[in-house]
Amino acid sequence: MTETSSTAPGDPSTPLAVRLRGIGKRFPGVIANDDVNIDVRRGTIHAVVGENGAGKSTLMKILYGVQPPDSGTIEIGGSQVKLSSPADAIKAGVGMVFQHFMLADNLTVLENVVLGAEKQHGIGRKARAEVRRISDAYGLGVDPDALVEDLGVGARQRVEILKVLFRGARTIILDEPTAVLVPQEVDELFGNLRELKKEGLAVLFISHKLDEVLSVADEITVIRRGTTVRTVVPADVTSRQLAELMVGSELPSPGISEKATSTRVQLAVTGLTLHDAAGRALLDDVTFEIRRGEILGIAGVEGNGQAELVEAVMGMRPGATGSIVLTDQDLAPMSTLRRREAGIGYIPEDRHRHGLLLDSPLWENRVLGHQSRPPSASGRLIKRGAARADTQRIIDAYDVRTPGTDVPARALSGGNQQKLIVGREMSGDPILLIAAHPTRGVDVGAQAAIWNHIREARADGLSVLLISADLDELIGLSDRIEVVLRGRLVGEFDPSDVTPEQLGSAMTGAGSAA
Amino acid sequence: MTRVLRALLGLLAPLLALVAAFVITSLVLISAGDPVGEVWSEILQVPETRNVANIVNQACVLYLSGLAVAVAFRMNLFNIGVDGQYRIAAFVGAVVAGEAWLPGYLNTALAIVCAMAVGALWAGIAGVLRATRGVSEVISTIMLNFISTSVVAYLLREAAVREEGSNTIGTKEIPEGSRIGPIPLAAADSGPTAEIYGFVVLAVLAGVAYWFVMSRTRFGFDLRATGQSTTAAVASGINVRRMTIITMMLSGAVAGLVGLPILFGEAYSYGSTFQSGLGFAGIAIALLGRNNPVGIALAALLFAFLEEQSNPLQILVGVSPEIVAITQGVIVLTVVISYEVVRRFLTRREQSRVAKAERPADPAGPADPAPTQDQEARA
Ligand SMILES: Nc1ncnc2c1ncn2[C@@H]1O[C@H](COP(=O)(O)OP(=O)(O)OP(=O)(O)O)[C@@H](O)[C@H]1O
Ligand SMILES: [Mg+2]
Numbered sequence: 001m002t003e004t005s006s007t008a009p010g011d012p013s014t015p016l017a018v019r020l021r022g023i024g025k026r027f028p029g030v031i032a033n034d035d036v037n038i039d040v041r042r043g044t045i046h047a048v049v050g051e052n053g054a055g056k057s058t059l060m061k062i063l064y065g066v067q068p069p070d071s072g073t074i075e076i077g078g079s080q081v082k083l084s085s086p087a088d089a090i091k092a093g094v095g096m097v098f099q100h101f102m103l104a105d106n107l108t109v110l111e112n113v114v115l116g117a118e119k120q121h122g123i124g125r126k127a128r129a130e131v132r133r134i135s136d137a138y139g140l141g142v143d144p145d146a147l148v149e150d151l152g153v154g155a156r157q158r159v160e161i162l163k164v165l166f167r168g169a170r171t172i173i174l175d176e177p178t179a180v181l182v183p184q185e186v187d188e189l190f191g192n193l194r195e196l197k198k199e200g201l202a203v204l205f206i207s208h209k210l211d212e213v214l215s216v217a218d219e220i221t222v223i224r225r226g227t228t229v230r231t232v233v234p235a236d237v238t239s240r241q242l243a244e245l246m247v248g249s250e251l252p253s254p255g256i257s258e259k260a261t262s263t264r265v266q267l268a269v270t271g272l273t274l275h276d277a278a279g280r281a282l283l284d285d286v287t288f289e290i291r292r293g294e295i296l297g298i299a300g301v302e303g304n305g306q307a308e309l310v311e312a313v314m315g316m317r318p319g320a321t322g323s324i325v326l327t328d329q330d331l332a333p334m335s336t337l338r339r340r341e342a343g344i345g346y347i348p349e350d351r352h353r354h355g356l357l358l359d360s361p362l363w364e365n366r367v368l369g370h371q372s373r374p375p376s377a378s379g380r381l382i383k384r385g386a387a388r389a390d391t392q393r394i395i396d397a398y399d400v401r402t403p404g405t406d407v408p409a410r411a412l413s414g415g416n417q418q419k420l421i422v423g424r425e426m427s428g429d430p431i432l433l434i435a436a437h438p439t440r441g442v443d444v445g446a447q448a449a450i451w452n453h454i455r456e457a458r459a460d461g462l463s464v465l466l467i468s469a470d471l472d473e474l475i476g477l478s479d480r481i482e483v484v485l486r487g488r489l490v491g492e493f494d495p496s497d498v499t500p501e502q503l504g505s506a507m508t509g510a511g512s513a514a
Numbered sequence: 515m516t517r518v519l520r521a522l523l524g525l526l527a528p529l530l531a532l533v534a535a536f537v538i539t540s541l542v543l544i545s546a547g548d549p550v551g552e553v554w555s556e557i558l559q560v561p562e563t564r565n566v567a568n569i570v571n572q573a574c575v576l577y578l579s580g581l582a583v584a585v586a587f588r589m590n591l592f593n594i595g596v597d598g599q600y601r602i603a604a605f606v607g608a609v610v611a612g613e614a615w616l617p618g619y620l621n622t623a624l625a626i627v628c629a630m631a632v633g634a635l636w637a638g639i640a641g642v643l644r645a646t647r648g649v650s651e652v653i654s655t656i657m658l659n660f661i662s663t664s665v666v667a668y669l670l671r672e673a674a675v676r677e678e679g680s681n682t683i684g685t686k687e688i689p690e691g692s693r694i695g696p697i698p699l700a701a702a703d704s705g706p707t708a709e710i711y712g713f714v715v716l717a718v719l720a721g722v723a724y725w726f727v728m729s730r731t732r733f734g735f736d737l738r739a740t741g742q743s744t745t746a747a748v749a750s751g752i753n754v755r756r757m758t759i760i761t762m763m764l765s766g767a768v769a770g771l772v773g774l775p776i777l778f779g780e781a782y783s784y785g786s787t788f789q790s791g792l793g794f795a796g797i798a799i800a801l802l803g804r805n806n807p808v809g810i811a812l813a814a815l816l817f818a819f820l821e822e823q824s825n826p827l828q829i830l831v832g833v834s835p836e837i838v839a840i841t842q843g844v845i846v847l848t849v850v851i852s853y854e855v856v857r858r859f860l861t862r863r864e865q866s867r868v869a870k871a872e873r874p875a876d877p878a879g880p881a882d883p884a885p886t887q888d889q890e891a892r893a
Contacts, residue, residue, distance in 0.1 A: 316748055337751030346749065354749035357742045368739060369750035371732045380732050 014041040016078065017171045017202035018063065018094070023072035025058055027411060029403030032058040034226040036072065040171065040219075045193055045203045047213040050223035050246050051443045052415025053401035056206045059223070060173045063204075064096040065089035076171070095164030096173040099180070099414065099441070100352065101156050103148045110144035113163045134165050138195040153302045154185035158192065172196065174205040176414070178212055179440050182301050182469045183504055190216045208415070208443050209470075210239035224248055243444050262292040264327075266463040267313075267432055272322035274308050274487075282308045283320065284487040290432070295454070295464040297478030297495065299471065299503050305487035306467045307349060310436055313465070314346055315339050326432060340369060345430035347421055347438045349467070351414075355421045358410040362402060365409050366391040366424055373428055394423030398453070399446060415442040422450050426457060433457070436467045451477055471500040485509050527856040528802070528812075531849035539841045543833070552831045557823040557838070565822050567699050567708035572818035573811075574710075574717045574775050575789075579796025580803060580810040581724050582769035586651075587805050588728060589741040589761045591644075595637060595655025596769040597793025598662030603633035603766075604773025605666045605685070608784035609673055611777070612686030621692040622778065630770040636662065637766025641759035651762065659793075670786065684785025694778040713775035720771065721807040737761055769793065798846045804853070817842055 016039055023036040032055045040046045048056050061067045063074065065083030074081055076092045083089045086096070103112050114127050128144050135142040140158045148156065157177060164172055178186045193203050193216060207213050213220055214234045221231045222245045229245055237245075267290040274283040283305050290296045300306055312320040315336040324331040331339055340346070346369070348354035356365055367376040367387050375386040391405040398419040402412055409417060418441050425433065433454070439447040454464060454477065468474050474481055474495070481493040483506045491506050536554075543550045561569060579596055586593035593599075607629030614621050640658060643649040674683035696709035728734040740747040740757050747754055772792050777784065799817060803809030820842060824835035 314749070335751065335753060336748065337753070340751050348749055353743070353745040355746065357739055357746055359742060360739075364735070364739075367735060368746065371735055371750070371752075377732055381730055382732055382735050384730075 014043065016040065017042045017076070018204070019075040020059075020063065021073045021075075023059065023062060023074070024070045025055070025062060025067065026070055029407065030411075031226050033062070033069070036223070036226070036228050038221050038228060038231070040202045040204055042170075042202050043197050043200045044218040045197055045205065045216055047217035047220045048204065048206050048223060049208070049210065049213055049220060049242060051225075051401075052419070052441075052446055053413040054223045054246070055226040056223055057175055057413060060096060060175055060204065060206065063089070064094060064173055090167050090169065093168060093170040094173065095167055095169030095171070097157065097160040097164060097175070097177060099176045101160055103156055103159060105147075105149040107148060108144065109142055109146050109148060109151075109159050109162075112148055112159060113144075113166050117163075117167050130166065131162065134162055138165070138192055138199070140192055152185075153180050154188060157181070157185075157189065161192065169201075171202045171204065174203065176206050176208065176441060178207055178209060179437075180302065180469060182507065183471055183500060184508065185301075186212060208441065208447070210242050210444060213242070214239055222246055246443065247445055262461070264292045265289045266292045266294075266327055267465070268323075268325045269313070270323045270325075272309070272312055272320060272324065274312055274317060274320040281487050283312065286322070286484075286487070286489055288482060288489060290463045290465060292431075292461050292463055293458050294479045295458060295466055295477055297466045297468065297474040297481040298484055299468075299474050299481050299493075299507055300484035301507050302469060304484050304507075306436070306484060308487070309484070310346075310349070310434055310465070310467060313339075313434060314344070337372065341372060343429075343431035345425035345428075345433040347425050347433070347435040349436035349440075351417055351421055351440075356409045356417060359408050361406045361408055362395075362400075362412075362420060363388045363391040363405045365420065366394065366405075366427075369424070370428060390427065394420060394427065398423040399449065415446060418442050419446055419450070422453070426453060429460075430457075430462065433462055433464045434467075435464055437469060438466070439468075439470070439473060447473075471503055474503070475500065483507055527852045528849055530852035530855065531802075531845050534848040534852070535841050535844040538844045539837065542840055543837065548833045548837075549831055553827060553833050553837065556827055556830055557820065559823070561819070561823065563699060564708045567710050569815065569818045569822045570699075570710045570714060571775065571779070572821060573814040574714045575772060575792055576795055576799055576814040576817055577717050577811055578720060578768060578772045578775075579792045580799035580814055581720060581796075581807070582765050582772065582793075583796040583800035584803070584805040584810060585724070585768055586761060586765040587741075587800055588734075589737045589757065591741075591758070591761060591765070592652050593637060593640075593655055593762065593765045593769070594652055594797065595640060595658045595662075595793070596765070596772065596796050597791065598655070598659035599633040599636045599766045599769035600772035600793055601666050601788070601790065602636055602662045603629040603770035604777055604788065605669065605784045606632045607770070607774060608685040608688070608777055611688040611692055612783060614689050614692060618691040621689070622694065625688075625692070626771070626774060629774060630767040633770025634763040634767040637769065638759060638763040641762025644762070645755040645758040667786075670784070674785075682785050682787055684781075684783040686783065688778065688782045692778075693782060694775075696779060711775040711779035713779055716771070717775070720768065721811060724768075725807040769796075772796070798842060801846050802849050816845075 018038070018040040020036055020038045023033050025033040036055070036059055048059070050056050058067065062069045063083070065086045065088045068084060074083060076094060081088070081092050083092065089095075104115070107115070110128055110131055113131055131142070131144040134140070140162055142155070142158050142162050148159065151159065161172065177189060181189060196203055214237070217234055219231055219233055220237070220242065222229045222242065224246060269289070270287050272283050272286040273281065276282050286309060288296065298306055298309070308317060311317040313324055313331070315331065315334060326342055326344070329342060334342065352358065357368060363384070364387070367382060370376045371382070375383065375390045377383060388405045394400065395402060395405070400412070400416050400419045400423070402416060409420070412420065418439070422438055435454070438454070439450050442450065454462070458464065466474065466478055475498065478495045481495055481498065481503065482489045483491045483493065483503065485507065490509070493503060493506070540550050540554070543553055579600070582596045582599070583593055607625040610628045611621055611625035616624050636658060637655070640651045640654040643654045644651045670683060670685070673685055675686055694712040697712055697714065699708045699710055728738065736747070736752045736757055739750065740752055740754055744754055773788065776789060781788065795817060799810055799813040802813035803811070820838040824838040827833045827835045827837070
């Protein structure tokens with residue numbers, strides 16, 4: 001996977017693609033960026049790492065013209081620019097792929113790419129040819145006529161990259177591009193990025209997965225509490241040293257808690273089946289059990305039924321057949337609310353769509369999903385004081401970086417939003433936690449902390465249905481792993497003797513299941 | 515400290531809108547060659563006691579209309595049908611009160627309950643269509659307005675009695691014992707005393723109830739959560755379909771109150787001349803008041819003030835009173851803009867404050883609980 005890059009990254013003679021000097025940005029109660037200095041050279045991949053809330057996304061949004069900086073200068077290709085909108089940034093040759101994809105599902109790839117950039121190459125034959133040309137030149141393998149809704153996550157991401165290239169970007173920003181990908185897709189993405197760099201483009205990307213960063217980046221800039229601490233080359237650091245640079249102190253070593261799996265079955269799913277409107281099976285006779293104090297990991301390439309499984313168990317998918325029993329209670333007739341009251345915690349896959357009220361204060365987000373239970377409610381009334389106090393408890397316990405409980409959820413960085421959701425769903429002593437990518441977007445330190453919280457709760461009898469694209473997380477946390485492929489459970493693995501490679505091939509259906 | 519300043523700045527936005535409306539209306543007047551100065555001095559003069567009473571009375575009606583719209587707005591539903599809902603509800607209320615099956619105030623209470631129930635059912639049709647068939651409530655409530663007009667006209671002819679010596683028809687008069695007595699308004703300048711609707715008390719209670727339900731109850735939380743994000747609401751266990759229907763019905767129930775101050779305090783029967791168009795004013799008022807119970811009250815008073823003060827314009831300065839409709843429209847448009855301007859100003863101020871303090875720990879968020887921006891997002 002390692003590859004010696006052709007350009008010498010430290011070589012000062014390589015022309016600069018982007019030069020940021022003294023960038024500062026403040027939000028109410030928060031200094032997001034303060035004296036940030038970064039040089040990105042042409043033909044390099046430049047990674048930006050830092051804790052949750054360090055100011056990485058803010059910095060990238062500034063470079064993409066989404067937000068104006070309060071201070072500092074931006075130079076692109078050697079000349080100073082003022083970016084007051086993404087259109088300015090695109091004109092200057094900077095493009096950005098957000099973590100939340102912005103594609104219209106019911107349009108084709110070509111239509112999506114051309115949308116809003118009709119002036120560049122028209123919308124007809126020329127545009128199609130251009131899409132083909134870019135796709136071939138960088139090995140993106142994108143079919144202009146495919147419908148976006150039929151594409152997997154990795155392919156959608158490549159469409160986003162193509163969109164940016166189509167608009168003539170020479171510097172590409174990717175905010176946590178690998179968070180949603182499984183390892184094979186990550187490798188493909190990195191292959192694409194290396195192609196881009198070979199053509200002299202500059203790539204800026206944010207990631208919390210330090211091993212990935214070390215394998216693909218030419219230079220790594222560490223941001224801590226809004227300031228650039230250091231820029232290093234991968235050869236000079238280990239991932240542990242990187243993490244310590246991010247935090248500014250030594251990392252605590254992860255605690256170990258013993259397993260306490262009992263023989264009592266907490267969740268029994270039998271013959272769960274779900275069809276889509278066209279009659280295609282989304283879930284096909286899914287049967288499994290989770291015992292008290294057990295973590296069952298579900299491995300699979302995104303879009304193979306994980307989301308449907310979770311939503312069926314939560315009661316958000318009408319039409320699912322089969323039985324779901326939670327400690328002797330049949331869940332079938334229960335609403336989502338009743339299921340939550342019965343002791344199910346739910347960390348949704350898409351925190352913006354399903355997990356948060358972005359414009360509501362944090363304490364109201366604490367109430368969400370717990371409207372009917374103490375401490376946030378009593379009877380038909382919401383207890384504001386108690387909800388605020390309990391939000392503060394979560395903020396302290398999960399290290400959510402925020403100026404207070406009254407700021408809107410939107411003002412939190414992605415990772416801190418995630419920490420708040422995890423803290424909320426672990427509240428009220430759930431007996432079953434449905435965790436879809438519980439540490440997506442959180443930094444290494446916070447990831448270890450969340451794992452510890454989950455392990456501690458497991459020792460007290462919590463059962464967990466864990467879905468994750470992060471195989472290390474699956475292997476490290478699960479007591480048992482089931483692989484899901486096209487809506488079916490196709491094999492069971494013991495995490496203590498399975499490698500990510502074995503899991504990976506089972507997920508794509510390449511290997512034979514154990 | 516900051517809280518006070520924030521509240522003051524909150525008033526700044528509507529004030530800014532007023533100034534803009536003033537300027538634009540003046541420009542219209544000038545370009546039409548009308549006497550700008552006289553128009554304004556007529557409108558802006560201190561109202562006499564009699565006019566104050568009229569303003570309060572009209573505001574009471576507009577307030578209920580604004581509340582009805584706001585209930586739905588809070589859930590991101592656009593109830594354009596308040597107009598039809600209040601007319602059909604007032605009609606039914608008038609019939610029930612006129613029949614006087616129960617004595618005295620029991621009769622009044624029954625009529626109010628019936629009116630609210632009819633309003634709720636009428637709006638509920640749109641709620642059910644939306645929840646089960648995905649029909650936009652905007653479309654269905656507009657349709658229901660038309661139907662309501664015809665239904666009321668038809669039923670009026672069936673149930674009506676002809677008033678003596680006139681050819682307007684109306685429902686039976688409400689017996690004296692079931693009317694809601696007026697509250698005398700003491701005249702400051704020993705002029706003639708005026709009276710305001712006793713129903714004003716009920717309107718205030720409705721406002722308090724609105725505030726309490728929205729911000730203190732689980733139902734209100736569910737409603738606002740659904741308004742912000744249906745997907746998050748579903749994941750949190752809220753039954754969105756049920757909420758849609760209940761919210762529309764609640765909005766309709768409040769709409770059912772709109773005509774009642776007039777019915778019980780002035781007209782005593784529902785006739786073909788019953789005041790119409792109150793539901794549409796409610797939309798503007800809810801927007802201007804930002805769905806806040808106090809804000810809606812201020813907006814209602816402002817609208818009522820402009821309408822009352824413009825009445826004599828035609829006679830005194832020869833300008834059509836419709837000019838205030840322009841003012842009202844401009845206020846609604848500009849207030850949306852000026853809220854945004856003030857919000858940006860606040861953020862900037864906060865930033866420089868943080869810059870001075872130079873330490874990141876201060877529990878001052880940009881969003882106070884009350885104002886939400888959901889309507890613009892929708893509009
Ligand atoms: N629109 C906003 N309003 C107020 N504060 C904000 C806003 N956007 C970001 N912040 C604050 O700025 C800081 C930096 O946020 P940013 O999103 O840049 O972090 P990040 O490094 O990308 O973190 P993560 O790894 O969690 O994504 C955070 O403290 C966040 O709360
Ligand atoms: Mg971020």
